[in-house]
Amino acid sequence: xxxxxxxxxxxxxxxxxxxxxxxxxxxxxxxxxxxxxxxxxxxxxxxxxxxxxxxxxxxxxxxxxxxxxxxxxxxxxxxxxxxxxxxxxxxxxxxxxxxxxxxxxxxxxxxxxxxxxxxxxxxxxxxxxxxxxxxxxxxxxxxxxxxxxxxxxxxxxxxxxxxxxxxxxxxxxxxxxxxxxxxxxxxxxxxxxxxxxxxxxxxxxxxxxxxxxxxxxxxxxxxxxxxxxxxxxxxxxxxxxxxxxxxxxxxxxxxxxxxxxxxxxxxxxxxxxxxxxxxxxxxxxxxxxxxxxxxxxxxxxxxxxxxxxxxxxxxxxxxxxxxxxxxxxxxxxxxxxxxxxxxxxxxxxxx
Amino acid sequence: xxxxxxxxxxxxxxxxxxxxxxxxxxxxxxxxxxxxxxxxxxxxxxxxxxxxxxxxxxxxxxxxxxxxxxxxxxxxxxxxxxxxxxxxxxxxxxxxxxxxxxxxxxxxxxxxxxxxxxxxxxxxxxxxxxxxxxxxxxxxxxxxxxxxxxxxxxxxxxxxxxxxxxxxxxxxxxxxxxxxxxxxxxxxxxxxxxxxxxxxxxxxxxxxxxxxxxxxxxxxxxxxxxxxxxxxxxxxxxxxxxxxxxxxxxxxxxxxxxxxxxxxxxxxxxxxxxxxxxxxxxxxxxxxxxxxxxxxxxxxxxxxxxxxxxxxxxxxxxxxxxxxxxxxxxxxxxxxxxxxxxxxxxxxxxx
Numbered sequence: 001x002x003x004x005x006x007x008x009x010x011x012x013x014x015x016x017x018x019x020x021x022x023x024x025x026x027x028x029x030x031x032x033x034x035x036x037x038x039x040x041x042x043x044x045x046x047x048x049x050x051x052x053x054x055x056x057x058x059x060x061x062x063x064x065x066x067x068x069x070x071x072x073x074x075x076x077x078x079x080x081x082x083x084x085x086x087x088x089x090x091x092x093x094x095x096x097x098x099x100x101x102x103x104x105x106x107x108x109x110x111x112x113x114x115x116x117x118x119x120x121x122x123x124x125x126x127x128x129x130x131x132x133x134x135x136x137x138x139x140x141x142x143x144x145x146x147x148x149x150x151x152x153x154x155x156x157x158x159x160x161x162x163x164x165x166x167x168x169x170x171x172x173x174x175x176x177x178x179x180x181x182x183x184x185x186x187x188x189x190x191x192x193x194x195x196x197x198x199x200x201x202x203x204x205x206x207x208x209x210x211x212x213x214x215x216x217x218x219x220x221x222x223x224x225x226x227x228x229x230x231x232x233x234x235x236x237x238x239x240x241x242x243x244x245x246x247x248x249x250x251x252x253x254x255x256x257x258x259x260x261x262x263x264x265x266x267x268x269x270x271x272x273x274x275x276x277x278x279x280x281x282x283x284x285x286x287x288x289x290x291x292x293x294x295x296x297x298x299x300x301x302x303x304x305x306x307x308x309x310x311x312x313x314x315x316x317x318x319x320x321x322x323x324x325x326x327x328x329x330x331x332x333x334x335x336x337x338x339x340x341x342x343x344x345x346x347x348x349x350x351x
Numbered sequence: 352x353x354x355x356x357x358x359x360x361x362x363x364x365x366x367x368x369x370x371x372x373x374x375x376x377x378x379x380x381x382x383x384x385x386x387x388x389x390x391x392x393x394x395x396x397x398x399x400x401x402x403x404x405x406x407x408x409x410x411x412x413x414x415x416x417x418x419x420x421x422x423x424x425x426x427x428x429x430x431x432x433x434x435x436x437x438x439x440x441x442x443x444x445x446x447x448x449x450x451x452x453x454x455x456x457x458x459x460x461x462x463x464x465x466x467x468x469x470x471x472x473x474x475x476x477x478x479x480x481x482x483x484x485x486x487x488x489x490x491x492x493x494x495x496x497x498x499x500x501x502x503x504x505x506x507x508x509x510x511x512x513x514x515x516x517x518x519x520x521x522x523x524x525x526x527x528x529x530x531x532x533x534x535x536x537x538x539x540x541x542x543x544x545x546x547x548x549x550x551x552x553x554x555x556x557x558x559x560x561x562x563x564x565x566x567x568x569x570x571x572x573x574x575x576x577x578x579x580x581x582x583x584x585x586x587x588x589x590x591x592x593x594x595x596x597x598x599x600x601x602x603x604x605x606x607x608x609x610x611x612x613x614x615x616x617x618x619x620x621x622x623x624x625x626x627x628x629x630x631x632x633x634x635x636x637x638x639x640x641x642x643x644x645x646x647x648x649x650x651x652x653x654x655x656x657x658x659x660x661x662x663x664x665x666x667x668x669x670x671x672x673x674x675x676x677x678x679x680x681x682x683x684x685x686x687x688x689x690x691x692x693x694x695x696x697x698x699x700x701x702x
Contacts, residue, residue, distance in 0.1 A: 269562065300522050
């Protein structure tokens with residue numbers, strides 16, 4: 001297992017081809033996923049059923065030669081476990097029954113214990129690992145404290161993506177936000193440790209909304225807490241690679257490179273050559289095809305993949321991925337084309 | 352007029368204090384604006400009535416010691432003039448009656464002539480200038496070709512801000528998109544020239560959605576066309592300063608610095624010190640307070656303004672602004688506090 005291309009690339013060791021996995025690879029673009037999702041009745045039913053969650057985790061690996069699986073779950077399982085009452089309204093995204101408005105709401109949060117409240121994720125990981133054996137690595141994940149706080153304070157996914165409620169709390173009541181972030185830092189740590197104990201081979205922290213912040217606020221309200229989590233995990237499991245992904249975080253790359261993470265995810269707004277020049281091989285880099293490219297022709301996909309591979313060059317620490325999750329409108333045939341193309345085209349960079 | 356602090360800062364000449372104006376300064380946060388807006392009946396009625404447009408343009412200058420006025424209008428007047436039929440649905444943003452799906456739709460666009468179709472903007476500028484005299488500079492503006500194309504192809508403001516329709520066209524049918532962008536480049540040029548002839552003292556190009564692109568696509572589908580427009584304007588009016596603002600364009604700053612623009616607008620995700628190090632005084636810089644800060648206390652506003660002024664330092668080419676338009680929920684009293692604070696605090700940097 002340790003010699004899988006994915007884990008080697010995370011350690012920046014020589015590989016024979018560039019590994020690839022795809023954010024949201026177990027998702028709505030797959031008809032077999034939609035079938036199970038329908039059987040489950042709701043998205044949360046699917047998340048909380050370990051057998052079904054394991055089943056959809058493995059679906060994309062049956063179709064495509066992906067280099068890793070990622071456990072099927074949602075970043076909002078933690079706020080749900082803390083008592084906010086998560087619901088997914090069809091076509092509207094996540095909505096919480098309660099939201100965080102003040103210090104009282106924070107005090108009322110249920111104490112988080114992953115092996116109790118999120119046993120369903122732990123179990124899904126164990127089942128998935130049993131089926132996978134040593135064939136492919138399994139990735140565990142969590143949202144970042146700041147990103148979880150965004151949803152908990154907004155009370156839902158911000159439709160226009162500006163998350164004005166948490167942004168206002170940041171300026172109006174920074175000490176309240178810090179209290180919430182400290183609690184979430186402990187929760188994310190415990191959650192990722194539980195996932196590692198259950199068998200995942202690497203973990204990833206999704207900081208989906210870190211890019212909404214000023215450099216100063218990013219440092220103090222997002223990166224600071226993620227760095228704590230990395231330290232906590234490395235203390236117990238120094239050999240487990242950690243990937244950190246701040247969407248829209250290209251401008252924060254210098255600081256991210258010093259976070260202690262083994263790998264940094266990049267969206268498509270920064271080219272990998274520039275990123276490598278700033279990063280100076282402090283970490284592996286993951287990314288960064290614009291998901292929209294998968295809606296175009298094979299010729300166009302070829303052209304964009306070729307650009308990314310040439311930017312990544314012959315340095316071994318590159319894991320191919322999209323710059324954000326795959327969208328439901330994508331033809332799975334294009335994904336197969338992409339995965340095979342990355343494997344075949346990348347080989348000569350690693351000779 | 353040429354000696355106004357705003358125009359001097361655009362030319363990177365020594366000023367006695369940092370000038371400030373605010374994106375969307377004539378807007379819904381002002382009760383006197385909401386009153387006129389109600390009288391007009393609809394947003395488009397207000398835009399197309401030169402007397403009323405001039406009146407709301409001047410409203411914020413009566414309240415605050417702003418260093419420039421910006422003509423009240425909307426970036427979508429060009430697509431409307433081209434026959435797409437613009438409507439603003441309450442609480443839903445702009446919607447077009449027709450949208451651009453293919454080359455036929457582009458051929459069916461009405462030939463754009465600003466002095467005919469957008470005479471109302473030209474007239475509003477003339478009326479405003481008459482009232483302003485030489486007291487304060489007046490800014491004209493347009494959307495960038497890429498940003499206009501985003502709305503024209505999407506057919507509306509993309510609620511989740513990903514503009515998947517134009518992004519897909521970029522990869523699926525780049526030659527069609529290029530045809531549209533070439534037409535819009537001519538239209539934006541003609542529009543800005545008409546505004547200059549009517550009397551504006553500087554112009555600004557809003558590239559609100561350039562930050563959705565990869566560096567390669569940004570270069571070819573947005574910056575390339577904006578550079579053409581700058582050349583066209585500089586050929587006729589070399590003395591009129593041009594500001595270019597790509598929201599989320601911090602990673603593209605090196606290329607932006609070579610665009611020929613006199614000033615670059617920055618959102619709040621990049622600090623001005625870093626920006627100046629990349630920009631190397633090739634242009635003035637405008638920005639970049641997070642608009643959310645205005646919802647917090649005077650102490651907090653003081654702290655954030657202080658940070659920005661110290662990042663900008665003593666270099667004269669800084670125009671203070673928000674990193675994006677002011678939101679309707681802001682108390683006008685906070686705007687007065689901000690404007691006066693920037694003037695008083697910045698003086699010692701310019702001694």
